[in-house]
Amino acid sequence: MNDPVQFLPPLRDVIAEHGLAARKGLGQHFLLDLNLTLKIARAAGDLTVGTTVEVGPGPGGLTRAILTAGADRLIAIEKDERCIAALAPLVDAAGGRMTLLNEDALKVDYRVIGAPPIKIISNLPYNVGTPLLVGWLEKAEAISSMTLMFQKEVAERITARPGTDHYGRLSVLCNWRCRTDYLFTLPARAFTPPPKVDSAVVQLTPYDEVPYPGRMDLLQRVTAAAFGQRRKTLRRSLKQLGVPIDALLERSGIDGSLRAETIDIEGFGRLTEALEALQGT
CATH class of the missing domain: 3.40.50.150 (Vaccinia Virus protein VP39)
Structure with missing residues (x-):
């Protein structure tokens, strides 16, 4: 050729x-x-x-x-x-x-x-x-x-x-x-x-199969909230998601005193799953 x-x-x-x-x-x-x-x-x-x-x-x-x-x-x-x-x-x-x-x-x-x-x-x-x-x-x-x-x-x-x-x-x-x-x-x-x-x-x-929990559309919402106010703790920044923050953190097993930059991909996936469960979507 x-x-x-x-x-x-x-x-x-x-x-x-x-x-x-x-x-x-x-x-x-x-x-x-x-x-x-x-x-x-x-x-x-x-x-x-x-x-x-x-x-x-x-x-x-x-x-x-x-x-x-x-x-x-x-x-x-x-x-x-x-x-x-x-x-x-x-x-x-x-x-x-x-x-x-x-x-x-x-x-x-x-x-x-x-x-x-x-x-x-x-x-x-x-x-x-x-x-x-x-x-x-x-x-x-x-x-x-x-x-x-x-x-x-x-x-x-x-x-x-x-x-x-x-x-x-x-x-x-x-x-x-x-x-x-x-x-x-x-x-x-x-x-x-x-x-x-x-x-x-x-x-x-x-990935052929995503190895982490969660849904892409909800992951975008969670990360926008978490990193939109990255100087704040997750307990404060994730309140804008409109679900009970204590329930969100408990379901996901995430420490609310942490900041977004310390949470790994799986942790964000669990937050996304918890948001989906609390919204019923």
């Missing part, structure tokens, strides 16, 4: 030809180093089966790497109208292996986007990265893996463990539903334009 990259002009030329200056409002920072993009694509594993989904391909740097890494079926979702024409030659070079969707990634149903297994690979736009991730967690039963680039601080929050500085609501949601791995850091200078902070690539692999 021919590598589509060898037939295409350099990415900087593509950006110049189509006027693709990165837009701050879209959270865009382009990664043009093909060695780095190929490292990301290969970290996702075997792409020759199922469907690979990329969100926010921009001028196509990571897209080229995904195709070079052997993706048999790639669906790229791009909201920025300017990028569609720039990506058209890449669609042609892919020889039927790539489909380009000019849509809002937040509104796409990833459960029916293509044949399984579904692997998501993306240099996520800074301004919608976290909402996209939470949406994928809610539909994780349809996703095989997510290999994603975030700001380094967000990546550290995703993979943080209880009792550490970065442990918070996103840590709980991600690690309740997935195994999370911090893969590597990318310096700000690798991007065009360079952001103010470094980035990092993380991988989330959804």
Whole structure:
């Protein structure tokens, strides 16, 4: 199979030809180093089966790497109208292996986007990265893996463990539903334009069966309350859930004098189960 990259002009030329200056409002920072993009694509594993989904391909740097890494079926979702024409030659070079969707990634149903297994690979736009991730967690039963680039601080929050500085609501949601791995850091200078902070690539692999108690929708409520006032004890912060706090803590076996950052994933799962029982939902 021919590598589509060898037939295409350099990415900087593509950006110049189509006027693709990165837009701050879209959270865009382009990664043009093909060695780095190929490292990301290969970290996702075997792409020759199922469907690979990329969100926010921009001028196509990571897209080229995904195709070079052997993706048999790639669906790229791009909201920025300017990028569609720039990506058209890449669609042609892919020889039927790539489909380009000019849509809002937040509104796409990833459960029916293509044949399984579904692997998501993306240099996520800074301004919608976290909402996209939470949406994928809610539909994780349809996703095989997510290999994603975030700001380094967000990546550290995703993979943080209880009792550490970065442990918070996103840590709980991600690690309740997935195994999370911090893969590597990318310096700000690798991007065009360079952001103010470094980035990092993380991988989330959804569990076939969630090993912790609870429901995702209620876990979101519990963690929002607990970490929304993280300086307070759980006895105080969880009162906003609207159920008897003593009963909630007793059912879950959680010490109400503790703060959210000390509670592990299983503990939050038990709080979620207790909330469900007390609400009768």
